Amino acid sequence: MNNKVIPLSVPNLSLDILENIKETIETGWVSTGGRFIQEFEAKMAKYVGVERAVSCQSGTAGLHLALRVLGVGHGDEVIVPTLTFIAAVNPVRYMGAEPVFMDCDESLNMDLEKLEEFLENECQFIDGKVINNKTKRKIKAIVAVHVFGNPLQLERLMEIKVKYGLKLIEDATEALGSYYLEGRYAGRFCGTIGDVGVYSFNANKIITTGGGGMIVSHDQELLDEILFLSVQAKTDPLYFIHDDVGYNYRMTNIQAAFGTDQIDKLENFIETKIRNYNFYKEAMESITGLTLMPFRNDTRANYWFYSVIVDKEGYGIDRDGLLRRLNENGIQSRPLWGLIHKQKPYLENQRYKIEKAGFYESNLINIPCSSNLEKEDIYQVLEYLQLNFTF
Known part of the structure; x- marks a missing residue:
């Protein structure tokens, strides 16, 4: 392909x-x-x-x-x-x-x-x-x-x-x-x-x-x-x-x-981002083990980045496996930032009951979300998100 x-x-x-x-x-x-x-x-x-x-x-x-x-x-x-x-x-x-x-x-x-x-x-x-x-x-x-x-x-x-x-x-x-x-x-x-x-x-x-x-x-x-x-x-x-x-x-x-x-052009960009997010969301509901993270419904978010949680047990491969699969096939995706309290300059700094952040650090992936993303581009991303897809 x-x-x-x-x-x-x-x-x-x-x-x-x-x-x-x-x-x-x-x-x-x-x-x-x-x-x-x-x-x-x-x-x-x-x-x-x-x-x-x-x-x-x-x-x-x-x-x-x-x-x-x-x-x-x-x-x-x-x-x-x-x-x-x-x-x-x-x-x-x-x-x-x-x-x-x-x-x-x-x-x-x-x-x-x-x-x-x-x-x-x-x-x-x-x-x-x-x-x-x-x-x-x-x-x-x-x-x-x-x-x-x-x-x-x-x-x-x-x-x-x-x-x-x-x-x-x-x-x-x-x-x-x-x-x-x-x-x-x-x-x-x-x-x-x-x-x-x-x-x-x-x-x-x-x-x-x-x-x-x-x-x-x-x-x-x-x-x-x-x-x-x-x-x-x-x-x-x-x-x-x-x-x-x-x-x-x-x-x-x-x-x-x-x-x-x-x-x-900002409002037009946001409108496109919301439309593309909803397109991803509808399609990904049929992919077991992947969850597109929501934005708060009591706000009008700008939908800047789209975040996906990878459940290895349900999906079949872990977050890092999916990252490799996407990037090796020309779909630029990235993990969450490394948590700052674990970075070398801040190892000695105080942190308070950090528990949830580690889950997202290990299981979250960001997928293509540019405001000039075309529907055909989203189809291509979705094809690689479906592990049973045959090329």
Whole structure:
């Protein structure tokens, strides 16, 4: 069988973007100045329903800036998920702080039952500060990730945040376009509810600028500080006066030229992703031993990644066997990230009752889910998912 290669998740780009790129070249505005940066920021703010957005070099840079302006510093602790990409955790170390790792729930997001249990039983609340009984360090913030675009239970998390006086960074790098349908935050987008929200436009995300990120907050003073720090903390641009240590974290005009075009197509991309997910779901109901993981039905998720649980007993081969089968036949698939608390830089860090995450690490596979995926591509993936299929 002569198969085409089907990538896991690639940009959905069209040549109509060339006019924007042509303008950046003709005007010479290719770096961290130019009209497309402000235009993209304005479009992002309008889309997610906030007053303002500040662009940056990457989602990782956005998380770093968020931690800094929220006052996380040397010797502090930040609660993070172990089931996530490592870029959600590394910025904690950039600030000289230490992560404390939490387990996941059945949605792959942070287990909020265990989070509250940890804060209640393993910490003390002294003079308005949460002190970790084991390490004696101050817990300053939570970084909560909307994994694969599936919104976490933010209403519950916000209650925990307020109860314990913690800062909350929403890592919405995978969740642009996901929003809540019910409850206190009905109609609100992921990333717009905590103290600071961060988005990513990496090449595998639902829209892309090649690289790049965006930061939102309802606190305009925080955004002012984020912008200031992202341009090397330049107080006087004419005489190069710097009042703080800043970063070269500003998005380029070329990246933003992609973004202003891409964001106009975001809802169409999500519509396609939902349709393709449902097509996979219907077909896979007849494949014993494979389960396509659901998205929460009280939200409108962006369906960024499709996750499949492999039950070796029912399916016939294990997750790794299926990974090899797919990738050897040109269907790019991948396992879940290695759990962060097991990575070499974080082996000594505290983790709390991590039990479920190991199951997903061992049994989950992500299958092709690009927004330009054709029905014929899905048929090809499904053929290789059926072990009894004869080629």
